[in-house]
Amino acid sequence: GNSVTQMEGPVTLSEEAFLTINCTYTATGYPSLFWYVQYPGEGLQLLLKATKADDKGSNKGFEATYRKETTSFHLEKGSVQVSDSAVYFCALGEFQGAQKLVFGQGTRLTINP
């Protein structure tokens, strides 16, 4: 079945550092890809998405490019802030009637001032 594998956490960086969180997937067909973020005490929020190969999703300074050849959707940000501290989830969308999401295990990110 479809699956998502994320970089193991936790990840700790200093403010203004460059961030990469790796995500690879296994899927039949051409799924949509997503990054969700869960801030402390809050619900899951969609951060960005890409619906086809070579699409780049971006939001709040974060970017991820849908790479079909490497089955990857790595999350990047050029200069992180303390407020980016959260748990990040990579996910793929299976459309089989329902628009189900298959999530990775999550990566906890802590940014120190």
Add this chain to the structure above:
Amino acid sequence: GAGVSQTPSNKVTEKGKYVELRCDPISGHTALYWYRQSLGQGPEFLIYFQGTGAADDSGLPNDRFFAVRPEGSVSTLKIQRTERGDSAVYLCASSRLGANYGYTFGSGTRLTVV
């Protein structure tokens, strides 16, 4: 309402008891999803409603789990004879029909079975 509301936010129950978890979706959202998030894991799909009917319940782990949405709005996830392994955060999400994965998630119910 403004967001997806889940109640209670926390529930502690004894092994073997019955529990109900409630989800109040965004008004007008016809699609409703339940997911379960175990500690240190990503959410896993449980069940999907389109309107009043369960269109896909393939993620329910066994017949102790059941969900309803009788009027196409509020949904209740019901767990019978709870087990310690049922302890998790149960997440609800809703979306408009046809929205491309335009989910809005609730903050979840943390269920602890002791």
